[in-house]
Amino acid sequence: IANAEYMIYKDHKMPINHRIKDLVNRMTLEEKIGQMTQIERSVASAEVMKKYYIGSVLSGGGSVPAPQASPEAWVDMVNDFQNGSLSTRLGIPMIYGIDAVHGHNNVYNATIFPHNIGLGATRDPILVKKIGAATALEVRATGIPYVFAPCIAVCRDPRWGRCYESYGEDPAIVQAMTEMVPGLQGDLPANSRKGVPYVGGKEKVAACAKHYVGDGGTTKGINENNTLINRHGLLSIHMPAYYNTIIKGVSTVMVSYSSWNGVKMHANRDLVTGFLKNTLRFRGFVISDWEGLDRITSPPHANYTYSILEGVNAGIDMLMIPYNYTEFIDGLTFLVKNNFISMSRIDDAVKRILRVKFMMGLFETPLADYSMTKYLGSQEHRELAKEAVRKSLVLLKNGESADEALIPLSKKAPKILVAGTHADNIGNQCGGWTMQWQGQTGNITVGTTILTAIKNTVDPKTEVVFSENPDAGYVKSNKFSYAIVVVGEPPYSETFGDSLNLTLPDPGPSIITNVCGSVKCVVVLITGRPVVIQPYLAEINALVAAWLPGTEGQGVADVLFGDSGFTGKLPRTWFKSVDQLPMNVGDKHYDPLFPFGYGLTTEPTKAN
Numbered sequence: 283i284a285n286a287e288y289m290i291y292k293d294h295k296m297p298i299n300h301r302i303k304d305l306v307n308r309m310t311l312e313e314k315i316g317q318m319t320q321i322e323r324s325v326a327s328a329e330v331m332k333k334y335y336i337g338s339v340l341s342g343g344g345s346v347p348a349p350q351a352s353p354e355a356w357v358d359m360v361n362d363f364q365n366g367s368l369s370t371r372l373g374i375p376m377i378y379g380i381d382a383v384h385g386h387n388n389v390y391n392a393t394i395f396p397h398n399i400g401l402g403a404t405r406d407p408i409l410v411k412k413i414g415a416a417t418a419l420e421v422r423a424t425g426i427p428y429v430f431a432p433c434i435a436v437c438r439d440p441r442w443g444r445c446y447e448s449y450g451e452d453p454a455i456v457q458a459m460t461e462m463v464p465g466l467q468g469d470l471p472a473n474s475r476k477g478v479p480y481v482g483g484k485e486k487v488a489a490c491a492k493h494y495v496g497d498g499g500t501t502k503g504i505n506e507n508n509t510l511i512n513r514h515g516l517l518s519i520h521m522p523a524y525y526n527t528i529i530k531g532v533s534t535v536m537v538s539y540s541s542w543n544g545v546k547m548h549a550n551r552d553l554v555t556g557f558l559k560n561t562l563r564f565r566g567f568v569i570s571d572w573e574g575l576d577r578i579t580s581p582p583h584a585n586y587t588y589s590i591l592e593g594v595n596a597g598i599d600m601l602m603i604p605y606n607y608t609e610f611i612d613g614l615t616f617l618v619k620n621n622f623i624s625m626s627r628i629d630d631a632v633k634r635i636l637r638v639k640f641m642m643g644l645f646e647t648p649l650a651d652y653s654m655t656k657y658l659g660s661q662e663h664r665e666l667a668k669e670a671v672r673k674s675l676v677l678l679k680n681g682e683s684a685d686e687a688l689i690p691l692s693k694k695a696p697k698i699l700v701a702g703t704h705a706d707n708i709g710n711q712c713g714g715w716t717m718q719w720q721g722q723t724g725n726i727t728v729g730t731t732i733l734t735a736i737k738n739t740v741d742p743k744t745e746v747v748f749s750e751n752p753d754a755g756y757v758k759s760n761k762f763s764y765a766i767v768v769v770g771e772p773p774y775s776e777t778f779g780d781s782l783n784l785t786l787p788d789p790g791p792s793i794i795t796n797v798c799g800s801v802k803c804v805v806v807l808i809t810g811r812p813v814v815i816q817p818y819l820a821e822i823n824a825l826v827a828a829w830l831p832g833t834e835g836q837g838v839a840d841v842l843f844g845d846s847g848f849t850g851k852l853p854r855t856w857f858k859s860v861d862q863l864p865m866n867v868g869d870k871h872y873d874p875l876f877p878f879g880y881g882l883t884t885e886p887t888k889a890n
């Protein structure tokens with residue numbers, strides 16, 4: 283049988299640059315534009331992949347093959363799209379991307395780690411790297427090789443609905459936590475060039491530094507709004523972590539919806555091409571955000587041809603066009619054929635996309651199998667998540683003086699009260715970007731609630747009474763030794779989380795007052811950011827910031843009861859009043875309730 287014609291791009295022994303050059307020279311404009319197009323899984327199929335030469339598919343927040351789909355079902359879905367791509371003339375494999383921003387958060391039974399704000403409180407980059415490695419295994423368990431993480435936003439105003447996706451207000455913390463990239467992608471080989479995209483094999487995934495640049499600096503934290511700051515401020519606060527991720531070989535960078543001094547980032551050629559690609563020498567591919575092109579205009583999609591022109595000419599290589607991909611393909615084709623967009627711009631985009639696909643072995647291993655499904659939600663990963671929860675907790679108050687310290691709590695108290703809307707609620711303790719885009723309250727996935735963890739930890743003779751929202755009379759009449767009140771914010775994502783008052787949502791304040799006004803209490807806050815707490819502080823004996831801990835609530839009980847000590851430090855300033863905002867460490871006028879870096883420590887109690 284005659285050998286199939288030898289083609290350089292198919293030969294994995296050939297240098298990547300040769301394979302790219304050979305393949306791009308074979309591609310038609312239609313195949314190049316298809317390669318630049320990423321569509322949502324709900325409109326994808328093997329037929330669509332083949333007909334339009336689609337280069338990538340994504341799951342938007344909460345977009346799954348079926349409710350509580352097994353890892354095998356995920357693998358089958360991804361492989362089906364891939365087989366469509368492999369059946370095209372040139373057989374270029376597609377790359378499937380998903381938001382795994384605190385574990386593989388769209389997937390039932392995945393380990394859900396603390397959101398980034400909690401990881402910032404750990405001050406432990408090695409831990410974050412391990413979380414990246416665990417997340418990569420769980421993502422690969424479902425046949426997916428690419429994640430839209432880490433978010434390296436530097437949140438400068440907690441009124442921003444995405445502030446919990448940021449490791450902290452200080453660029454140095456965010457820079458340290460870029461260890462997430464080698465965790466996800468693997469360490470650069472010793473002799474490899476810095477700044478070149480790298481993914482080390484089938485247990486690793488391509489990462490995405492997002493959202494470029496200044497997403498965390500928008501006015502009053504209004505999502506997708508305007509970041510008003512001079513060039514020095516942008517480069518010293520919001521840019522540093524991009525240097526670190528590029529040096530560590532990050533494969534992709536996602537552009538921010540936000541604007542810098544009135545210029546939409548999705549239309550900012552100076553910063554995307556001039557700075558990121560030319561000055562920082564980023565060699566991977568730049569991806570737009572979801573309908574990021576549409577949102578260049580106001581209202582969105584008002585002039586789509588203009589949006590395509592501006593976004594592609596700005597230097598965006600892969601366009602996240604979840605639904606109206608034929609309109610995009612037709613628009614871009616028109617602009618290239620009429621010389622509004624040069625073929626060299628198209629070739630730059632395609633070469634960058636192919637570089638990542640060749641480098642990570644997608645041409646050699648385009649299809650997944652079931653061999654890694656055992657990693658999803660593994661006990662080892664849940665133990666790692668518990669460690670992260672323990673290290674993320676920040677002790678803000680523990681009695682009025684040392685001899686009044688309530689924490690560590692006694693495991694042998696006769697009867698204790700557990701109260702609050704977030705004590706027995708996995709969805710509430712995970713927060714946004716969990717199972718659904720906005721997250722979801724209730725028993726949404728496999729995990730350990732804080733209440734269950736408390737029951738697991740105290741002496742079997744201790745009576746644990748749970749009442750979500752007890753009245754003061756009930757509390758007084760029951761002679762509890764102490765109470766644990768777990769309250770906070772409901773799950774939210776993005777704009778739905780923007781808040782100008784940052785008050786603790788009802789019924790949190792009344793639960794605190796009813797319980798803490800009647801018995802010694804420790805309040806555990808489950809929030810994505812600092813919230814108004816000063817009015818209640820006097821009646822609270824002990825106060826813990828637990829952020830959004832994820833599925834492993836045992837980590838909270840471990841520290842409350844002294845099996846581990848408190849070590850966490852505030853990754854962002856805790857304001858007294860929202861009227862002070864924005865207020866960040868280093869500001870001239872700095873008058874916080876609890877300063878950046880604050881956190882009381884406790885020693886683990888001897889075996890008790």
Ligand SMILES: O=[N+]([O-])c1ccc(O[C@@H]2O[C@@H](CO)[C@H](O)[C@H](S[C@@H]3O[C@H](CO)[C@@H](O)[C@H](O)[C@H]3O)[C@@H]2O)cc1
Pocket residue numbers: 341342343344381430492571572719776
């Ligand atoms: O009903 N509404 O009002 C509404 C509003 C906005 C929506 O717009 C869309 O909602 C989500 C639905 O999936 C999308 O994920 C994105 S968000 C975007 O998605 C990327 C891919 O998931 C992530 O990597 C980025 O980090 C993130 O900024 C968008 O905002 C949808 C619905």
